[in-house]
Amino acid sequence: MPRSNLAAVAEAAAAQSGVSGEQTTADAPNAEQVSREEITAAEARGQEAGAAAERERLATILSAEGIAGNAARMSLAMELAGDAPGMSAEKVIGMATKYASADGQADSGMSLADRQADADPLGGAVDPGKGEAKGGIDTGAIYAKHNGAH
Numbered sequence: 098m099p100r101s102n103l104a105a106v107a108e109a110a111a112a113q114s115g116v117s118g119e120q121t122t123a124d125a126p127n128a129e130q131v132s133r134e135e136i137t138a139a140e141a142r143g144q145e146a147g148a149a150a151e152r153e154r155l156a157t158i159l160s161a162e163g164i165a166g167n168a169a170r171m172s173l174a175m176e177l178a179g180d181a182p183g184m185s186a187e188k189v190i191g192m193a194t195k196y197a198s199a200d201g202q203a204d205s206g207m208s209l210a211d212r213q214a215d216a217d218p219l220g221g222a223v224d225p226g227k228g229e230a231k232g233g234i235d236t237g238a239i240y241a242k243h244n245g246a247h
Contacts (some may be wrong), residue, residue, distance in 0.1 A: 169201075174193035
């Protein structure tokens with residue numbers, strides 16, 4: 098018969114209460130002998146240990162060379178760390194530095210203020226003042242056709 102989680106917790110509680118390694122599991126208290134308070138305390142210790150390990154993992158990731166101070170890499174690293182909690186800090190750091198920009202920004206060719214003020218919904222695809230897109234596409238004709246004017 099497989100050992101229950103309750104029996105495993107009971108053994109862990111017994112180990113903390115002084116049951117030596119030479120004693121067999123038959124000498125350790127069984128599930129009925131372990132109080133609910135001992136189980137709750139063991140669970141709380143386990144949760145705290147897990148939370149501390151995760152805090153250490155995140156601190157390692159965010160303070161790593163190539164990640165710290167780089168918004169794009171920090172963002173990707175946090176997303177990876179959250180989506181894959183089993184992924185090691187070293188693996189997250191490696192992926193974030195491999196797949197995110199080293200300068201921390203994507204280059205659109207326009208400043209944020211220019212993109213916000215521009216009426217071009219393509220975000221800078223149109224050369225300012227010319228009315229035609231890079232590559233010779235007449236965006237005025239496209240918009241006119243889209244809006245029903247021929």
